Every structure is written in C-alpha cells, then in structure tokens.
Amino acid sequence: MGMTMSQKVLASHAGLSEVKPGQLIEADLDMVLGNDITSPVAIRELDKFKKKAVFDKDKIALVPDHFVPNKDIKSAENCACLRHFAKENRITNYFEVGQMGIEHALLPEKGLVTAGDLVIGADSHTCTYGALGAFSTGVGSTDMAAGMVTGRAWFKVPSAIRVVLHGRCRRWVSGKDVILHLIGEIGVDGALYQSLEFTGDGVSSLTMDDRFTICNMAIEAGAKNGIFPVDDRTREYMAAHSKKTPHEYTADPDAEYTRTVTIDLDTLEPTVAFPHLPENTKTVSEAGDVRIDQVVIGSCTNGRYDDIKTAYEILKGRKVAEGLRVIIIPATQDIYLRAVKEGMIAAFIEAGAVVSTPTCGPCLGGYMGILAPHERCVSTTNRNFVGRMGDVTSEVYLASPAVAAASAITGKISQPSELGL
Amino acid sequence: MQAEGTVFKYGDNVDTDVIIPARYLNTSVPEELAAHCMEDIDKTFIKRVKKGDIIVAGRNFGCGSSREHAPIAIKAAGVSCVIAPTFARIFYRNSINIGLPIIECPEAAAAIADGDRVKVDFGSGIITDETTGKTFQGQSFPEFMQEIINANGLINYINEKQAQ
Numbered sequence A: 001m002g003m004t005m006s007q008k009v010l011a012s013h014a015g016l017s018e019v020k021p022g023q024l025i026e027a028d029l030d031m032v033l034g035n036d037i038t039s040p041v042a043i044r045e046l047d048k049f050k051k052k053a054v055f056d057k058d059k060i061a062l063v064p065d066h067f068v069p070n071k072d073i074k075s076a077e078n079c080a081c082l083r084h085f086a087k088e089n090r091i092t093n094y095f096e097v098g099q100m101g102i103e104h105a106l107l108p109e110k111g112l113v114t115a116g117d118l119v120i121g122a123d124s125h126t127c128t129y130g131a132l133g134a135f136s137t138g139v140g141s142t143d144m145a146a147g148m149v150t151g152r153a154w155f156k157v158p159s160a161i162r163v164v165l166h167g168r169c170r171r172w173v174s175g176k177d178v179i180l181h182l183i184g185e186i187g188v189d190g191a192l193y194q195s196l197e198f199t200g201d202g203v204s205s206l207t208m209d210d211r212f213t214i215c216n217m218a219i220e221a222g223a224k225n226g227i228f229p230v231d232d233r234t235r236e237y238m239a240a241h242s243k244k245t246p247h248e249y250t251a252d253p254d255a256e257y258t259r260t261v262t263i264d265l266d267t268l269e270p271t272v273a274f275p276h277l278p279e280n281t282k283t284v285s286e287a288g289d290v291r292i293d294q295v296v297i298g299s300c301t302n303g304r305y306d307d308i309k310t311a312y313e314i315l316k317g318r319k320v321a322e323g324l325r326v327i328i329i330p331a332t333q334d335i336y337l338r339a340v341k342e343g344m345i346a347a348f349i350e351a352g353a354v355v356s357t358p359t360c361g362p363c364l365g366g367y368m369g370i371l372a373p374h375e376r377c378v379s380t381t382n383r384n385f386v387g388r389m390g391d392v393t394s395e396v397y398l399a400s401p402a403v404a405a406a407s408a409i410t411g412k413i414s415q416p417s418e419l420g421l
Numbered sequence B: 001m002q003a004e005g006t007v008f009k010y011g012d013n014v015d016t017d018v019i020i021p022a023r024y025l026n027t028s029v030p031e032e033l034a035a036h037c038m039e040d041i042d043k044t045f046i047k048r049v050k051k052g053d054i055i056v057a058g059r060n061f062g063c064g065s066s067r068e069h070a071p072i073a074i075k076a077a078g079v080s081c082v083i084a085p086t087f088a089r090i091f092y093r094n095s096i097n098i099g100l101p102i103i104e105c106p107e108a109a110a111a112i113a114d115g116d117r118v119k120v121d122f123g124s125g126i127i128t129d130e131t132t133g134k135t136f137q138g139q140s141f142p143e144f145m146q147e148i149i150n151a152n153g154l155i156n157y158i159n160e161k162q163a164q
C-alpha cells in the first residue's frame, strides 16, 4: 500500500520504510516549539526527568507571544521563566521582545522549518508549517518537555483526507475563505485524528501566505496536520528564508485516503464563520445585516504580509465606521517594519485604526481588545468559541483580511465589492 | 483501577476555552486553574463537583487549544474520568500524558444522564450506570498507551525506559 505525504515524513523520522494508519511509532524531531503559556508548564515538568539536559539547543524554539509585551505580573513571571531557561540551556532560538513575532508566523520566516521536517509545538496551531511540506502538529506541555529532553515523540500514524483544489481564487478571495469553506463542509471534527492533504492544480495559484492560513486552521477541522505538496513557490520561499536543507516528499500514487473533498477555487466567495464554531459558515452575501463593534486584523492565521497588504489596499484613503474599534496587529517585527516602510501604518492610522506591536493579544481574549457583553467582532483569527475574545455573551465572526477591512469601513459584515472595489 | 461518581453532562464540541478560559492562563498552578474549570459553560460546576465525579460529554470533547491546563484543571477539580464518543486529539494525548483517564464510548455518552451515579472499570473498559442499571463497553487503550498510563504518565515512562 502506498503512503501519503504525512505518512512518509513520519516513516522517515521513525527509521521505518513503511508505516500504516493507526500504527504507534516513536520518531525523531527536527524542532520542538513552545510559547509563554505552554513552556513554563513544560519547564516545570523537566524537573521530573532523571536526565534534564535538552537534546539539542538548536532544535528548540521558545517564543513569548501570547501575553507579550507582558500584560500583567503573572505573565511577566511566565516570560521570565522562559527567558532564564533559554539562557541556562543556551537555546539558540529564543526570541525576546524586539525580535519576536507570533510563533507560527515567526518560525517559517526565520527559516527554522523547511520541507520534510517533523515538528511538534506546544500550541495547537503548530500545524501551520504543513504549508512548507513539513509534518507539524500541536501537542501539550508534557510532550514538549519529553521532546526537549529526548528529541523524540510518540505518534499514532494518521489516515488522511485528500482535498483537491481546482482553479484559482477570484479577487478578494484568499486562503482564509478556502479553509473556512472546507471546515463548513466537513465540520469541526470532520478530520479528527486525520491529516488534511491538499493537492490539485489549484495549489500553484495559492501564495505561501494563503497556504500558511489554510494549514493553520487544519486543527479547526480536528485534523492532526495539514500538508501541501512542495512546488516552486515553496522552494523559492525556503531559499529566501532558510539555510537548512529541505527534504521533499510526495504522496504515492496509490496512497489511501478515507475520503476526497473537491473545492473549485473559482466559485468560492468571501466567507464568514458565525459564532460559536468555525463550521458555522456563510458567504458574506448570505450574512445579512450584522452590525459590529470591533475589527481585529492579525494573528497566526492572518497577520502576515499579504494580509496586512490586503487590509491596506482596502483601508487606505478611507475612514473606519463611526463608533467602531479597528485593531491591526502585524504578526512579526519583520512584517511590521515592512508595513512601516511601505507607508501602510500611516494609512491605517489616518483611517482611524490602531496598530500594535506583534502579539496574540485579543485572539485568545488575553488583552488588547477584549469584548464587553453582547459586543460583536469581525476577526481574522481562527476561533470563535464562546468567550474566546471576551465576555461569554460576546460574538466573534471569523473572516479574511479583505472582509475584515471592508467591514471596518461599513460597520457591518461586508465584502470589498460593497465599497466598489 | 476504578472510578465512581456523579455525572456532569455536557454537549458536543466542549472546547478548551470553556474548560479553562484563556484569561486564566497566566498561571499554571493546578488548584488555581481548577477554581475556574468549566465556568464559561457551567458557572456552578466548581461549586458542585466532588472528588471522583465523572464528566460525560458529546463528541470532539476538548477541541481547540493545546493547553494542557485543560485536563490539568479537570483533574485538579477532582474529576476521575471523562467519557465521550470522541475526543479532540491534542486533549486526548495530553490526558494520557498527565494521567487523566478518558474513555471513548458513544453508547454510554448518549445514554447516561446528568446526575446519574456511574462506575468505570479502567481495566475492562466497562462503564456501569448505577442509576439505570445499564452497562456499556468503552474502548480500552492500545498497549503502548496503557504502558504510559501504568507508569503514571509520559515522564515516568521515559524515566523507566532510560533506566533500563
């Protein structure tokens, strides 16, 4: 029986010529990631190991991003824990405020993950790096601790769903609409315990930022990972960002999939996920008159360069609706700097938006844009669970940067075409 | 090993944000986390829950974030076992890694009612609803996971293996 892309990456790291769905394996890791919420738990767990030294100081990435710059004393303590641990163990990839960005935007940008890598991260959106043809998946703090000490982790080999993409997205339709549409089709547990393997002639039309967004939300369909084939765009991206040697894997022609979902990119429309699950999708045309109080553009899903640029194209020369709060958060320092140099930040401020240094902040209801009771927010983030961004009666509508920016102008859920764009 | 307690019943897709809201994640002290366990979906849970009680829920329990704080909060609140048709995968592995027993059993999850007295035998996977007298066969763990559980979590398991 042939293997899927994900199965091949797992097999190679387990030193096996073949793996089968359901098989339990132990495999070598290329990168172990943690943030300011999950790493302190893992670091404390490390004390329980007999052997405490980290397996490889170059293969651990520690990124304070959730409550950073520190939102309160407890967050400051967590970050201090991370900082001391990084120093003591001479961790190469620790990113202090000033260098940091949201982890899943930062790691690819810094070239820490390339095709064929096996990555675990104590953060559920670690699945983002599948965009590069890597197998990467979210785990908890105990797995992170074990990974840091042993350089290995246990996995149950996943079966896979094949997602065939055809054609190309229309103007103002992007990776976010593709993944929201898919989750709407298969549901929040539609890919539970499985891989989402993307393929088809439509792949080549998607930018790397589109692919990062799509893989980022694989977990929102319950998937273990999402993965894209490696093509010229991937190679170009890796060459520009990384010195590591990538390993390209392709799915066997006779690889088995539990099902195939086909998406015609040409027919997709700007899509929104209504509260309180990412599967509650509607096209913006079907959304009706939903008045909003806040817009957030940022996060590991949609805080990348393409996303900020899209928001800029819509917001420049316009004004945000009266009474609306618009918060824009570039995901990394590098993206932030490019936006400054290209005049985007000035345009955002002139439009009446606020711009923040990279942080997860409002995405998880941490700080920097918490919602009051019954308030509604259009957000480019990835989760709209009850209470995710604030009070339990507040509502989060997930959308692309294009929809979020258009909504920022009108004060209700809108798409760019409503602005004559 | 056995568990016995009163059932707290919840629906599908109980996510980690309601199990332990992110606003409390600036700490990782189990008791502090437990004090806010389930509060966004059931404000009275933490007042009513007693040591040994059991959570029975719908499919995809624990979906959302990778926060180990979620199973830690549930365990520290005194819950002895969670029963659901399916669990979100990160929650599943986190629970095994920290030693919170969880059992997949669609029939039990559908039939057991809030407030029932339930007994679970982890060895056999048999779930007994003492209120209705019905029994159910839950899924038992594959051997490898059973070894981790027997070792009382992943870290002890690794320590034992390294000592060998």
Ligand code: SF4
Residues within 6 Å of the ligand: A066, A102, A103, A104, A123, A125, A299, A300, A301, A359, A360, A363, A364, A381, A382
């Ligand atoms: S931006 Fe949001 S989803 Fe992404 S890592 Fe931060 S908190 Fe998690």
